[in-house]
Amino acid sequence: xxxxxxxxxxxxxxxxxxxxxxxxxxxxxxxxxxxxxxxxxxxxxxxxxxxxxxxxxxxxxxxxxxxxxxxxxxxxxxxxxxxxxxxxxxxxxxxxxxxxxxxxxxxxxxxxxxxxxxxxxxxxxxxxxxxxxxxxxxxxxxxxxxxxxxxxxxxxxxxxxxxxxxxxxxxxxxxxxxxxxxxxxxxxxxxxxxxxxxxxxxxxxxxxxxxxxxxxxxxxxxxxxxxxxxxxxxxxxxxxxxxxxxxxxxxxxxxxxxxxxxxxxxxxxxxxxxxxxxxxxxxxxxxxxxxxxxxxxxxxxxxxxxxxxxxxxxxxxxxxxxxxxxxxxxxxxxxxxxxxxxxxxxxxxxxxxxxxxxxxxxxxxxxxxxxxxxxxxxxxxxx
Amino acid sequence: xxxxxxxxxxxxxxxxxxxxxxxxxxxxxxxxxxxxxxxxxxxxxxxxxxxxxxxxxxxxxxxxxxxxxxxxxxxxxxxxxxxxxxxxxxxxxxxxxxxxxxxxxxxxxxxxxxxxxxxxxxxxxxxxxxxxxxxxxxxxxxxxxxxxxxxxxxxxxxxxxxxxxxxxxxxxxxxxxxxxxxxxxxxxxxxxxxxxxxxxxxxxxxxxxxxxxxxxxxxxxxxxxxxxxxxxxxxxxxxxxxxxxxxxxxxxxxxxxxxxxxxxxxxxxxxxxxxxxxxxxxxxxxxxxxxxxxxxxxxxxxxxxxxxxxxxxxxxxxxxxxxxxxxxxxxxxxxxxxxxxxxxxxxxxxxxxxxxxxxxxxxxxxxxxxxxxxxxxxxxxxx
Numbered sequence: 001x002x003x004x005x006x007x008x009x010x011x012x013x014x015x016x017x018x019x020x021x022x023x024x025x026x027x028x029x030x031x032x033x034x035x036x037x038x039x040x041x042x043x044x045x046x047x048x049x050x051x052x053x054x055x056x057x058x059x060x061x062x063x064x065x066x067x068x069x070x071x072x073x074x075x076x077x078x079x080x081x082x083x084x085x086x087x088x089x090x091x092x093x094x095x096x097x098x099x100x101x102x103x104x105x106x107x108x109x110x111x112x113x114x115x116x117x118x119x120x121x122x123x124x125x126x127x128x129x130x131x132x133x134x135x136x137x138x139x140x141x142x143x144x145x146x147x148x149x150x151x152x153x154x155x156x157x158x159x160x161x162x163x164x165x166x167x168x169x170x171x172x173x174x175x176x177x178x179x180x181x182x183x184x185x186x187x188x189x190x191x192x193x194x195x196x197x198x199x200x201x202x203x204x205x206x207x208x209x210x211x212x213x214x215x216x217x218x219x220x221x222x223x224x225x226x227x228x229x230x231x232x233x234x235x236x237x238x239x240x241x242x243x244x245x246x247x248x249x250x251x252x253x254x255x256x257x258x259x260x261x262x263x264x265x266x267x268x269x270x271x272x273x274x275x276x277x278x279x280x281x282x283x284x285x286x287x288x289x290x291x292x293x294x295x296x297x298x299x300x301x302x303x304x305x306x307x308x309x310x311x312x313x314x315x316x317x318x319x320x321x322x323x324x325x326x327x328x329x330x331x332x333x334x335x336x337x338x339x340x341x342x343x344x345x346x347x348x349x350x351x352x353x354x355x356x357x358x359x360x361x362x363x364x365x366x367x368x369x370x371x372x373x374x375x376x377x378x379x380x381x382x383x
Numbered sequence: 384x385x386x387x388x389x390x391x392x393x394x395x396x397x398x399x400x401x402x403x404x405x406x407x408x409x410x411x412x413x414x415x416x417x418x419x420x421x422x423x424x425x426x427x428x429x430x431x432x433x434x435x436x437x438x439x440x441x442x443x444x445x446x447x448x449x450x451x452x453x454x455x456x457x458x459x460x461x462x463x464x465x466x467x468x469x470x471x472x473x474x475x476x477x478x479x480x481x482x483x484x485x486x487x488x489x490x491x492x493x494x495x496x497x498x499x500x501x502x503x504x505x506x507x508x509x510x511x512x513x514x515x516x517x518x519x520x521x522x523x524x525x526x527x528x529x530x531x532x533x534x535x536x537x538x539x540x541x542x543x544x545x546x547x548x549x550x551x552x553x554x555x556x557x558x559x560x561x562x563x564x565x566x567x568x569x570x571x572x573x574x575x576x577x578x579x580x581x582x583x584x585x586x587x588x589x590x591x592x593x594x595x596x597x598x599x600x601x602x603x604x605x606x607x608x609x610x611x612x613x614x615x616x617x618x619x620x621x622x623x624x625x626x627x628x629x630x631x632x633x634x635x636x637x638x639x640x641x642x643x644x645x646x647x648x649x650x651x652x653x654x655x656x657x658x659x660x661x662x663x664x665x666x667x668x669x670x671x672x673x674x675x676x677x678x679x680x681x682x683x684x685x686x687x688x689x690x691x692x693x694x695x696x697x698x699x700x701x702x703x704x705x706x707x708x709x710x711x712x713x714x715x716x717x718x719x720x721x722x723x724x725x726x727x728x729x730x731x732x733x734x735x736x737x738x739x740x741x742x743x744x745x746x747x748x749x750x751x752x753x754x755x756x757x758x759x760x761x762x763x764x765x766x
Contacts, residue, residue, distance in 0.1 A: 026436050034431035041431075043631070047424025047639060048417035050600040053409050053593075093476050093602075093625035100624060104517065127623075134487065134623045138519040210436075217433040217630035219476075240510075240517045241483060242476035246629035247600035248426070256430060 020365075020373050023345040025164075025322065027364040029286075030214030033278045034256075041259050043252045050247040060228065061235045063244030064091045071257040072222050075212070078261050079276070080311050081189050083201040087224045088231035091245050092238050095187055095208040095221030100131060100241075102204050102223060105233035106156055106181045107139035117143025117151065120158035121173045122353030123165050123325070125185070128158055145353055149174050159202075160185040162194045165352050165360040166303055167321025169194070187211045188322055192279035195310035195317040204230065209253045211322065213260070213275070214364075218249040276312070283320035286363050286370060290324055293378035299338065300326040300377075322364050328357040335359030342376045403748075403756050406728040408547075408705065410747040412669075413597030416661045417639075424642050426635045433630040443611065444618045446627030447474045454640040455605050458595075461644050462659070463694050464572050466584040470607045471614035474628050475621050478570055478591040478604030482514060483624075485587050485606060488616035489539055489564045490522035500526025500534065503541035504556045505736030506548050506708070508568070511541055528736055529557050537562045542585075545571040548735050548743040549686055550704025552577070570594045571705055575662035578693035578700040587613065592636045594705065596643070596658070597747075601632040659695070666703035669746050669753060673707055676761035682721065683709040683760075705747050711740040718742030725759045 034041060055065045068091060073084045092098035107116045115138055120128055122145040132142045143149060146157050157180055161170035164187070174180055184202040188194065190212050205224045210216035225231040238244065260275045273281070294300045305319035328335045334356045336348040349358030365373065417424060438448045452472050459465045475481035490499045498521055503511055505528040515525045526532060529540050540563055544553035547570070557563055567585040571577065573595050588607045593599035608614040621627065643658045656664070677683045688702035711718045717739045719731040732741030748756065 024436070028435060031431050031434050034429075034434070037430050041429065043426070043428040045426040045635065046417075047420050047642075048414050051414050051417070051598050052411060053407070053599045093629070094627075096626045097624055109519075131623045134620060135518065136492075136521040138521055215434050216436045217627075219625055219627060219629045237517060240479070240514045241624065242480045242602055244477075244600075244602060246476070246602045246632040248631035248635050249629040252428065252631055259430075 017343055019343045019345050020369055020376065021345045022339075022361040022365060022369075022373055023347045025362055025364065027210055027214040027216055027322065028366045029282060029364040029370070030279055032282075032367065033275060034214070036272075037259070040262075041256060043248075043255060045248060045251070050251065053244055055244075055247070055250075060088070060232045061090050061238075063235075063239070064089065065247060065250045065254060067254040067258075068220075068250045071254040071261070072207075074261045075257050076224075078264055079191060079196060080199055081191075081196050082186065082205055082207070082224055083199050084224055087226060088228055090223045090225060090231050090234045090238070091250065092221045092223065092234075093242055093245055094210065094219040095185065095206045095223075096127070096131065097238060097241065098206050098221050098223045098234065099128070099183070099185070100135070101234040101237035102183045102206070102230075103132070103137075103140050103156065104237045105230045106183070106204070107137075108154065109139065113138075114153065115139055115141040117141060117149065117153060117155045118158065119143040119146035119149045119155055119174060120160065120353075121146040121170065123163070123349070123358065124158065124353050125160055125164045126347065126351040146172075146174050149176060152176065152178050154179045154181075156181045156183060158183050158185060160187075162188040162319070162321060164188065165323050165347070166325035167193070167305065167319060167323065168303065169197075191276045191310060191312045191317075192283050192320065193322055194319050195308040196312040197308050197310070203227065209257075213256055214279075215253065215256060218253055219246065220249050220253040280313075280320065283322075283363065284318070287318075287320045289371075289374045290363065290377070293374040294324075294326070296378040299329060299332055300335065301329055302326060320363075322362070324361045324363055326359050326361060328359075333357060344373060344376060400726055402726045402728050403752050403759065404728045405722075405744040405748060405752075405756055406730045408745055408747065410593055410597040410599055410705065411749045412665060412747040412753070413662055415665075415750065416656075416658060417597070419655075420642070423645075424639060426631075426638060428631060428634070433634065436627055438627075438630070438633075443471070443615045444473050444621075446618075446622070447472065448630060448633045448637060450637040450641075451603075451633045454637040454644070455590075457644045458640050459607075461647055462574060462579060463582055464574075464579050465569065465588055465590070465607055466582050467607055470609060471611055473606045473608060473614050473617045473621070474633065475604045475606065475617075476625055476628050477593065477602040478568065478589045478606075479510070479514065480621060480624065481589050481604050481606045481617065482511070482566070482568070483518070484617040484620035485566050485589070485613075486515070486520075486523050486539065487620045488613045489566070489587070490520075491537065492522065496521075497536065498522055498524040500524060500532065500536060500538045501541065502526040502529035502532045502538055502557060503543065503736075504529040504553065506546070506732070506741065507541065507736050508543055508547045509730065509734040529555075532557050532559060535559065535561050537564075539564045539566060541566050541568060543568040543570075545577045545702070545704060547571065548706050548730070548741075549708035550576070550688065550702060550706065551686065552580075574659045574693060574695045574700075575666050575703065576705055577702050578691040579695040580691050580693070586610065592640075596639055597662075598636065598639060601636055602629065603632050603636040663696075663703065666705075666746065667701070670701075670703045672754075672757045673746065673760070676757040677707075677709070679761040682712060682715055683718065684712055685709060703746075705745070707744045707746055709742050709744060711742075716740060727756060727759060
């Protein structure tokens with residue numbers, strides 16, 4: 001089990017200090033914002049409320065609460081990161097479930113002995129491969145690195161933009177004459193991580209509450225889909241695999257997203273910092289600290305990101321990915337092992353289809369953990 | 384889509400009266416109990432709470448809140464319907480997800496070209512087949528009626544007890560020399576539906592919050608598993624398909640289950656009715672009304688259930704299934720069509736592997752709907 005790898009957080013390896021878990025992508029950093037908010041973010045549900053399976057029988061996504069649909073459309077309209085007009089929204093138990101749902105919706109059913117290849121350009125999100133392999137499906141199979149895909153067979157390309165693990169903006173890369181379909185994983189296309197350069201308008205786009213606001217425990221994801229037949233198939237998959245999505249989480253997501261949007265709409269900014277300002281400032285400060293630490297250590301290099309004009313903040317803006325994708329400088333061959341000696345748990349480059357020089361480190365841990373992370377990165381030298 | 388069949392509830396077919404939806408199994412009947420409860424059932428979550436993916440890294444089911452695990456163990460101990468000591472609990476997004484998870488955990492991986500047959504004795508729960516077929520898995524396939532399974536190949540038998548649709552108590556029925564594995568779907572093994580005759584102690588047992596308390600919108604199910612390796616595989620499946628389970632729902636389920644258990648522990652029964660007393664009385668009253676209506680109509684027959692001693696209520700007790708499984712008397716060949724003429728939407732016998740004389744009708748609708756259902760059943764005669 002993936003998380004099992006990091007399941008002994010209290011066992012010190014060296015230096016008699018506890019392990020910093022930077023392996024997982026738990027977005028705890030934004031908790032500080034929600035902690036200083038008042039009761040408007042508090043969810044209250046009475047014992048008899050939200051008991052039915054059903055939310056809206058007039059919608060093909062019958063389990064989706066109308067207020068969540070409204071909130072999703074509202075925040076995309078506010079941020080300007082995706083087109084929602086005349087599109088279909090399908091809610092899922094996190095974008096993980098919608099990833100599988102979209103594979104089911106897009107895979108051809110008429111060629112059961114030729115599962116479609118699902119590819120993503122390396123370095124790719126480490127969980128795509130395992131989420132596909134565990135299903136042992138007749139409809140699709142993991143096809144590896146999209147950049148070297150050269151089969152003359154239909155394929156589905158995952159386009160993760162900004163990319164996990166390396167934060168770069170992505171476009172499709174497969175060079176094949178075969179028919180391709182595309183799933184855009186836009187989990188990180190929010191202004192705290194990257195400049196919003198355009199309204200995304202792709203066939204199937206996946207988003208998640210986890211990365212937008214930091215509420216990973218809620219397991220709320222959504223897809224924005226052009227073709228109603230694809231959207232219907234996705235909703236049927238969610239019905240079949242979990243008979244819908246937790247209503248408690250749906251109503252909480254609607255409330256939290258509503259509070260963010262209200263803040264901008266009511267221009268409360270003079271009183272208190274608005275969510276994307278706060279979260280972007282936090283990411284900026286962390287990236288500055290990390291940059292200094294990495295420079296000081298002389299062990300790792302970090303990707304340089306181009307600046308771009310952000311349509312949401314109306315200024316030239318930098319990129320602050322949720323992960324640091326570190327590359328060992330010459331002489332060090334294994335980033336993961338190096339960090340282990342510093343009692344920093346990270347995710348190995350190999351898991352993302354890259355080599356062992358690379359390692360992924362979360363930028364979204366708690367304040368204390370993050371500060372300890374940069375301290376260890378900068379001060380300890382190991383030969 | 385299954386629910387789509389019943390998605391036009393406001394269109395009258397005949398008699399200018401609206402359709403009663405008795406097709407779905409939405410357990411709304413118990414809402415009346417929760418409505419009269421006080422604030423102890425109210426869930427309050429602040430904006431910054433429950434944000435992490437993780438709940439307990441020391442448990443193989445790392446996303447399960449410890450308070451939910453405790454509540455599940457506590458209610459089984461109270462009711463006496465399942466052994467939990469030295470067993471592993473895996474939480475899922477409803478028992479639907481755990482059904483798929485248990486198939487993945489129990490299917491042999493080493494014979495990918497021979498998917499294991501998943502069987503259930505007819506009449507069987509209509510969704511097993513579709514939840515299997517949608518996956519197009521190399522590991523397992525729908526194998527049909529367990530009672531006629533005669534292949535000399537490994538199989539997995541679903542044992543649904545009490546059974547959906549017909550409320551009967553079940554044991555395995557496959558008569559084959561091949562190796563069989565068993566998944567016990569015990570969703571309805573609660574005292575409001577059936578006498579609790581024994582502590583179930585099977586290898587894999589599935590339960591759901593939906594049917595126990597009526598909170599279907601929460602999507603909380605759990606499996607009680609003997610073998611830790613099976614439990615680990617199930618938790619890995621839930622991780623891979625939805626990265627855990629909504630924490631809002633988990634904490635609410637823990638609270639509601641806790642309130643039920645507190646009631647019995649504190650012997651508050653003198654002041655107000657306890658949950659299983661209330662819900663059993665409600666089921667009893669409804670079955671009496673339905674019995675009268677069916678008798679009066681002379682169109683349908685209903686299964687007769689044996690009485691048994693209930694270890695929970697300490698009395699001889701009747702069976703009050705959550706569905707009525709109606710059989711047309713001679714001369715009427717299609718129960719579903721007959722009910723349509725009464726503007727009652729039901730689920731056809733064929734969907735459960737039975738013939739068209741049979742039809743499933745929910746006993747768990749809202750009071751007004753249920754009363755209208757029995758009124759139509761008893762008063763209207765159609766030739």
